[in-house]
Amino acid sequence: MWSKNKIKEYLKENTSENRYIHILGVVETSQSLADRYGADRDKAALAAYIHDAAKHLPGDKLIKLIEDKGFKLTSEDKAMPQLLHGPAGAIIAEELMGIKDREVLDAARYHTTGKENMNLLEKIVYIADLIEPSRDYPGVKHLRELALKDIDKALLQAFDNTIKHIIDRGLLIHSDTIKSRNYIIVNKK
Numbered sequence: 403m404w405s406k407n408k409i410k411e412y413l414k415e416n417t418s419e420n421r422y423i424h425i426l427g428v429v430e431t432s433q434s435l436a437d438r439y440g441a442d443r444d445k446a447a448l449a450a451y452i453h454d455a456a457k458h459l460p461g462d463k464l465i466k467l468i469e470d471k472g473f474k475l476t477s478e479d480k481a482m483p484q485l486l487h488g489p490a491g492a493i494i495a496e497e498l499m500g501i502k503d504r505e506v507l508d509a510a511r512y513h514t515t516g517k518e519n520m521n522l523l524e525k526i527v528y529i530a531d532l533i534e535p536s537r538d539y540p541g542v543k544h545l546r547e548l549a550l551k552d553i554d555k556a557l558l559q560a561f562d563n564t565i566k567h568i569i570d571r572g573l574l575i576h577s578d579t580i581k582s583r584n585y586i587i588v589n590k591k
């Protein structure tokens with residue numbers, strides 16, 4: 403497995419400065435949330451480092467990377483290929499960087515769409531991506547506060563924000579995002 407320094411070098415070379423600052427913010431926030439909720443902080447940091455490892459690739463490259471690995475993509479997946487930087491990042495992390503930890507890879511994989519029944523690490527990276535210190539949009543302060551109080555409430559709020567934002571822009575809502583949101587509501591404690 404690549405050293406942390408080698409992973410950071412790769413990210414510096416392949417992402418913009420702002421994206422790199424974002425990644426470091428997601429690492430920091432994922433570690434804090436891991437401490438808050440009793441998850442493994444090293445796994446949280448590693449998942450955060452790799453979560454946007456494919457963000458720089460264009461849609462056709464993302465599609466090719468995933469299909470070459472043997473995964474089937476739906477027409478819905480291909481209609482919004484930017485969302486594939488999650489699964490493609492997990493493939494880069496596994497094949498190029500030698501990361502084998504399934505939990506770490508899955509937390510990166512599902513950070514774009516979410517999924518039903520997310521585990522703690524997946525929730526942490528999903529939320530950290532949206533609330534890290536350099537994020538600035540209406541509602542981010544509320545989401546930061548909620549994330550420290552109740553991660554499931556924060557997750558539901560995050561899906562609601564995302565879905566509203568996508569509708570406002572007239573874009574396609576991935577069905578995994580709808581399923582993720584509904585799963586939380588159906589299984590609310």
Ligand SMILES: [Fe+2]
Pocket residue numbers: 453454457487513514531
């Ligand atoms: Fe991302």
Ligand SMILES: [Fe+2]
Pocket residue numbers: 424428453454531
């Ligand atoms: Fe991100």
